[in-house]
Amino acid sequence: MSGLRCRVPALLLALWAGGLSLCSPVQGAESVNPELASRVLTILERSENDPQEALADLARLAARARSDKDLAFVITERAALLIQQNHLDVARTEMAEVLENRAPEFAPRLRNLYATTLLSVEDYAGALTQLEYWSRYSESPHPHGLFLMGYACIRLERYEEAITALERAVGSDYPTRDPWIELLAFAYSQAGRPEDAVALLSTLIARDPGRARWWEQLGGLLMLMDRMPEGTAGLAIARIVEPMRFADQKRLARLFAHIGMPADGADILAGALTARDEVAGFDDLMLLGELWMLARETDRAIAAFEKAQAIADQGEAAMVIGQLHAQREDYEAARRALEISVDAYGDEAPGRLYYLLAVIQINLGDLRAAEAALERLAADEAYRERAASLSAYMTGAMGRG
Numbered sequence: 001m002s003g004l005r006c007r008v009p010a011l012l013l014a015l016w017a018g019g020l021s022l023c024s025p026v027q028g029a030e031s032v033n034p035e036l037a038s039r040v041l042t043i044l045e046r047s048e049n050d051p052q053e054a055l056a057d058l059a060r061l062a063a064r065a066r067s068d069k070d071l072a073f074v075i076t077e078r079a080a081l082l083i084q085q086n087h088l089d090v091a092r093t094e095m096a097e098v099l100e101n102r103a104p105e106f107a108p109r110l111r112n113l114y115a116t117t118l119l120s121v122e123d124y125a126g127a128l129t130q131l132e133y134w135s136r137y138s139e140s141p142h143p144h145g146l147f148l149m150g151y152a153c154i155r156l157e158r159y160e161e162a163i164t165a166l167e168r169a170v171g172s173d174y175p176t177r178d179p180w181i182e183l184l185a186f187a188y189s190q191a192g193r194p195e196d197a198v199a200l201l202s203t204l205i206a207r208d209p210g211r212a213r214w215w216e217q218l219g220g221l222l223m224l225m226d227r228m229p230e231g232t233a234g235l236a237i238a239r240i241v242e243p244m245r246f247a248d249q250k251r252l253a254r255l256f257a258h259i260g261m262p263a264d265g266a267d268i269l270a271g272a273l274t275a276r277d278e279v280a281g282f283d284d285l286m287l288l289g290e291l292w293m294l295a296r297e298t299d300r301a302i303a304a305f306e307k308a309q310a311i312a313d314q315g316e317a318a319m320v321i322g323q324l325h326a327q328r329e330d331y332e333a334a335r336r337a338l339e340i341s342v343d344a345y346g347d348e349a350p351g352r353l354y355y356l357l358a359v360i361q362i363n364l365g366d367l368r369a370a371e372a373a374l375e376r377l378a379a380d381e382a383y384r385e386r387a388a389s390l391s392a393y394m395t396g397a398m399g400r401g
Contacts, residue, residue, distance in 0.1 A: 036061070036070055040077050051085050072098060072107035079113055092117040099130075105137040112138075112145050119152065128152040135165075143169040147180050154183065159191035178204060246272055250284070253291060262294035282312040289320065298324055315344035319353050326356070331363045351380035358390060367394050 039061065047054035058078035065071035075098050082091035095114040099107065111130040118127035131149045135141045146169035153162035166184040181200050188197035249272040253265035269288050273280045280288075289304035302324055309317035322337035338357045342349050354376045361370035371394065377387035 033066070033070055036065075036073065040074060044077060044081070047081055051081060055081055055085070068102075068106065072110045076107070076110045076113055079110075079117075083113075083117070088117060088120060092121075104133045108134045108138040112142075112148075115145075115148060115152070119148065122155075124152045124155040128156065141168075143172040143174040143180075146172075147177075147183070150180075150183055150187065154187055154190070157190070159187050162187040163191060163193075246276060250287065253287070257291055257294055262291045263297065266291035266295055266297070266300070280307070280311075282308050282314075282317075285311065286317060289317070293320075293324065298328065309340070309344075313344045315341040315349065315353070318344060319356070322356065322360070326360060329363075331360050334360045335364060349376075351377050351383035354380075355383050355386060355390075358387070362390075362394065370394060 040058070043054050043057045043061075055078060058074055058081065062071055062074040062078065065074060075094060079091040079095050082088070082094075092114070095110060095117065099110065099114060111134045115127040115130040115134065118124075118130065128149065131145060131152060134145055135149060138145070146165045150162040150166035150169065153159070153165060163184065166180060166187060170180050170184055181204055185197040185200040188194065188200065249268055253269040253272075257265040266288060269284070269291060273284060273288065285304050285308035289301045289308060292298075292301035292304055302321055305317040305321045305324075309321070318337050318341035322334045322341060325331070325334035325337060335357070338353065338360060341353055342357065345353065354373045358370040358373035361367070361373060371391065374387045374391050377383040380387070
């Protein structure tokens, strides 16, 4: 993602921490009956000892609420407690029922908390709608909520709107959190403002140069900006500051492939696989093979795919091996690999495999075997016409022979 990663799990943890803190009654409610606020506070104070009883008390208070504002206040506090007790679905349902068909200005605090629960189920559009109402009608929108808005916008690829919200959060008097700046840098990069992203990441590094993640993100971004020497230096520093995890090395390998340096990516991944104590898995070997294939290192690609095929006899790796042999016009080797692929796939063999096998058989002069392969494509909509054309070509070739 343009040299920067959107770290969803870590971000959501920050969102929960910030979102729930906004719901504390000690911070004031929206014109709530003082007596009610006091009763809710008393219930919450003893909720640590008996959360289920506290939830029941809050439910009874909600049922007796004298106004919509009182109801919104109690439901907000009950929802926060439900979330703390891992009853997220119940909290989301209750908030949705209270907010249904309400005017946009109704219960901004409740909308803020409801939005966090929508984010947890990846309903980014719904969350953003609630946060927009919250932002518009809150007396002083809290930076945490603005961060939530920016996050939702990014998930919806509305980067300019994300930048607006995140700049407000980062520019506030509230102590800025590193994830906010990282997310803003990501939004800058996606909105075509990489220089702004570089400047932001540089401020993070200046504050704490020992964080490998920031060097890695800065290096990747600079490389995507074709500032290769600086980008490579950044990535090198990241590996010195903190040994990269295997998952990060895989991402780095993919990044090199993305910027047109697949051989370097393959070298990184091959080294990472060798250094690991664990035996290389199927997916990792397939990725290595793809990188070598992109680098036009056919022998190395075939070797990686053969190891993958030996680990998981699924047909995919053998089919790619067959294609690589076919590209070099080694049709016998291609046929052997494709026949292995057919056996591995069994009844699930894709039409592309039979079509490729037919082409190989034709090149080897085995027209009967080619026709048998084409017959398997009679019911395949994607390959039916091509198979018929190839069959007609073979019939004409035999007639001319």
